Amino acid sequence: MLQPFKLCNLVLSRSFSGYVSRIRYLMRLKEDDEACREALKSGNFLLYHKLSPLLRKTSSGTYKLASLKTSDLEQILENVGKDTHFVNESFLLGCTDKGEPQFSLEVGDLDRSALEKECRGMFVDLRKAFFMLPGPESPLAAKGQALLRWHQTNCYCSATGQPTVRNQSGSLRVCHSSGITYYPKMAPVVIVLVSDGSRCLLARQAMFPPGMYSALSGFCDMGESMEEALHREVAEEVGLEVENLQYSGSQHWPFPQSSFMLACHATVNPDKTKVNIDKAELEDARWFTYEEISEALQNPPRDPRRDLPAFWVPPSYAIANQLIQEWANQQQLSRKLHGLK
């Protein structure tokens, strides 16, 4: 049985009027093509080259997403020989705290190095960009890429084979032949950190970078609840029965297509912890002690391609990391209560 939600304090504590007016503004831009075209004139644009976002180095040597104003973007397009009307092919992402609309634009048909020079930035593969960007910018970079990919792969109606047409904001595509409206989709995925009370269970797929172990995860089947999917995935992948499901949070995940990650904690009976791995899905799954987890959390790899530790966990932008962090905090607390280090 699912425990009560840690309800979204985040949403409730937001400045009500500012938040609501931004959301209402975005609603209007999604529904009203003319208003959205107008908003493009005062927009902030994230550029993607073949789905890699444009990053800029700051004066302090860190990186951030490059956000271009409309006039700057038009100038850059002119300089690389592209019509400024190309700006209209952007997709609405959201708006800043100041109420400025944000858009993403795919510029993969243009010369990459000429653009990088003009923009004083560089296009970086999204997985790598996640290691470089400050935490709050990663979800925006992911959303921009996910929306572009969805439009690129939904140009035709699956019923008629006819082209679909986007609205100005990019919140939907319509097939005028069948009348079907397509909305951007995410596949629901459950992710669960299983604990036996003193250890947690992590697994790795053969395609993971060497040494990385993560929480168990899997796509929900049609018709399943989150709880059913979670019980099934753990049974399928490691042959265990879980109980005491506790919701932790959710996350949009852009790889390889858009997933909606629903993250939970769960426990198993400490007398029934023997794992029986589905080798078709997982390369390995094993129980890790608090000490091993603490060490991994304190020493994350700086670059996913080099100097990888023998054991490490997904980086902080992944919800798996949040689950592992929460488990470690809870272990630390219970150790303190029991007078252990």
Ligand SMILES: NC(=O)C1=CN([C@@H]2O[C@H](COP(=O)(O)OP(=O)(O)OC[C@H]3O[C@@H](n4cnc5c(N)ncnc54)[C@H](OP(=O)(O)O)[C@@H]3O)[C@@H](O)[C@H]2O)C=CC1
């Ligand atoms: N943010 C985070 O912290 C984490 C995110 N994830 C993400 O969760 C997702 C699911 O994890 P994973 O453990 O691999 O899933 P599963 O355990 O369900 O295993 C993947 C299997 O599902 C199939 N599949 C692929 N796409 C879908 C779909 N849309 N619906 C149903 N089945 C599908 C694959 O088939 P095929 O053989 O054809 O590819 C593959 O056999 C992945 O996208 C992964 O990147 C995972 C862990 C951590």
Ligand SMILES: [Mg+2]
């Ligand atoms: Mg899985």
